[in-house]
Amino acid sequence: ALPDRCDFTVFGGTGDLALRKLLPALYHRDLEGQLPADHRILGVSMSDLDDAGWRSAVRAALVEHVDPTDLYDGAVDRFLARLFHLRLDANEPGDWDRFHSLLKDRPHPEEAVRVFYLAVAPALFGAFCRRLDEIGVVDDRARVVLEKPIGHDLESAREVNDAVGQVFAEHQIFRIDHYLGKESVQNLLVTRFANTFLEPLWNSHWVDHVQITVAETVGVGGRGAYYDHAGALRDMVQNHLLQLLCLVAMEPPTYVGRETVRDEKVKVLQALRPMSPADVDTDTVRGRYEAGLVDGEPVPSYADDLGHAGSRTETFVALKTEVQNWRWAGVPFYLRTGKRMDRRVSEIVVVFKEPPHSMFPGAEGVTAPNRLHILVQPDEGMRLHLTAKEPGPGGYRLRPVSLDLSYATAFDARLPDAYERLLMDVMKGNPTLFMRRDEVEAAWTWTEPILRRWASSSERPKRYPAGTTGPTAAATLLERDGRTWQETD
Numbered sequence: 308a309l310p311d312r313c314d315f316t317v318f319g320g321t322g323d324l325a326l327r328k329l330l331p332a333l334y335h336r337d338l339e340g341q342l343p344a345d346h347r348i349l350g351v352s353m354s355d356l357d358d359a360g361w362r363s364a365v366r367a368a369l370v371e372h373v374d375p376t377d378l379y380d381g382a383v384d385r386f387l388a389r390l391f392h393l394r395l396d397a398n399e400p401g402d403w404d405r406f407h408s409l410l411k412d413r414p415h416p417e418e419a420v421r422v423f424y425l426a427v428a429p430a431l432f433g434a435f436c437r438r439l440d441e442i443g444v445v446d447d448r449a450r451v452v453l454e455k456p457i458g459h460d461l462e463s464a465r466e467v468n469d470a471v472g473q474v475f476a477e478h479q480i481f482r483i484d485h486y487l488g489k490e491s492v493q494n495l496l497v498t499r500f501a502n503t504f505l506e507p508l509w510n511s512h513w514v515d516h517v518q519i520t521v522a523e524t525v526g527v528g529g530r531g532a533y534y535d536h537a538g539a540l541r542d543m544v545q546n547h548l549l550q551l552l553c554l555v556a557m558e559p560p561t562y563v564g565r566e567t568v569r570d571e572k573v574k575v576l577q578a579l580r581p582m583s584p585a586d587v588d589t590d591t592v593r594g595r596y597e598a599g600l601v602d603g604e605p606v607p608s609y610a611d612d613l614g615h616a617g618s619r620t621e622t623f624v625a626l627k628t629e630v631q632n633w634r635w636a637g638v639p640f641y642l643r644t645g646k647r648m649d650r651r652v653s654e655i656v657v658v659f660k661e662p663p664h665s666m667f668p669g670a671e672g673v674t675a676p677n678r679l680h681i682l683v684q685p686d687e688g689m690r691l692h693l694t695a696k697e698p699g700p701g702g703y704r705l706r707p708v709s710l711d712l713s714y715a716t717a718f719d720a721r722l723p724d725a726y727e728r729l730l731m732d733v734m735k736g737n738p739t740l741f742m743r744r745d746e747v748e749a750a751w752t753w754t755e756p757i758l759r760r761w762a763s764s765s766e767r768p769k770r771y772p773a774g775t776t777g778p779t780a781a782a783t784l785l786e787r788d789g790r791t792w793q794e795t796d
């Protein structure tokens with residue numbers, strides 16, 4: 308289906324997210340002919356730009372962020388012609404009136420669905436929604452898109468959700484977790500539920516444990532002001548990693564519908580083992596990067612990136628949790644994420660149990676348990692580690708081998724960026740891949756005891772040199788259970 312004809316407003320239209328992600332994503336969809344003819348994109352920001360000024364900033368952003376083979380003059384010009392910019396000071400009622408006029412200033416304004424993408428500081432979500440309501444531009448069909456973080460703990464998340472909820476009904480609210488738009492993440496549901504061979508094994512009888520890793524090589528760069536108040540637990544675990552965990556652990560819904568998948572995910576969040584202060588001490592590891600070498604280049608420490616020492620914020624987290632339900636009881640889920648790691652890789656590894664009996668003498672120590680690696684990025688695909696017989700007449704010599712599926716090779720197609728799928732869903736009014744209020748709040752409910760314990764503890768995050776796999780305590784977290792982190796080769 309084509310998306311609704313929209314007036315798609317980006318508040319924060321000159322910001323990093325808009326220029327790096329949102330506008331290139333909309334351009335790609337326009338290139339594919341998926342934006343209706345009179346679909347407008349309105350940029351609202353504090354910048355003193357006219358339409359032409361914003362268009363040239365967006366043109367430069369497309370040149371920087373879109374593959375040159377996808378940039379055609381005609382297509383770029385057609386896309387830029389959809390763009391209009393308004394300078395808005397949120398405290399100036401006159402500016403909001405001008406925004407109102409801009410929305411009205413089109414043929415058949417009542418027919419366009421209004422989308423308000425709030426790529427602004429989350430503290431402004433409530434106030435912006437109130438303003439939109441006051442100027443009378445929110446009707447039943449309007450939609451609002453919220454970037455994370457939704458709050459910094461349960462209470463503040465509830466406040467944001469309440470404030471937004473006073474203006475928009477839940478079905479009009481699209482809370483983005485861009486991990487849900489990644490091709491390999493969407494494929495997780497298909498792998499699990501459109502095939503038969505995995506599902507019978509996908510439980511505590513056959514799975515030894517699950518690992519979820521989201522490692523980045525970037526540091527906090529210019530985002531220190533935000534990041535230092537967030538830290539890796541709020542920035543990555545509370546949302547992206549828990550969402551991945553939900554997709555791995557959830558029960559099959561009857562069909563993929565607006566609420567069915569989210570109903571199942573929220574049950575997983577509610578089944579996560581609550582962390583007592585003692586659990587936090589034993590089952591979580593915080594780290595912070597020091598100066599080091601990433602890809603052979605020297606990079607500064609977190610303190611130097613911030614410009615001051617004394618911060619207690621973590622840039623790395625590893626933890627162990629469990630989904631306390633019939634399917635997963637007793638199966639540890641190990642999660643880790645960090646900045647300035649040795650490489651950029653996101654993956655889920657399901658490690659299966661050893662065969663119940665070894666009938667090949669001498670195979671001990673040579674073979675490894677079966678593992679399914681779900682490669683989220685950078686090379687999307689799957690790898691299944693098996694044991695095979697080495698060819699030759701000399702008896703059974705067993706060796707590990709792998710079955711590899713690379714999406715790029717299997718489909719010979721460009722893999723769209725997560726935002727392309729998610730923005731199309733917003734424009735079609737499909738919230739399946741967005742976080743519902745109860746999901747966000749359940750994720751905070753589980754995260755909060757960790758934050759509280761860390762805040763009250765005198766211990767500081769453990770140091771790790773940039774360009775490594777994190778503090779050694781992260782390795783110990785698994786080693787004490789007789790396991791190791793599985794690094795993809």
Ligand code: BG6
Nearest residue numbers: 455485523525542543547653684
């Ligand atoms: C964002 C975080 O949500 O995700 C960033 O705020 C992080 O800190 C980013 O770098 C990672 O996204 P991706 O798609 O590059 O893995």
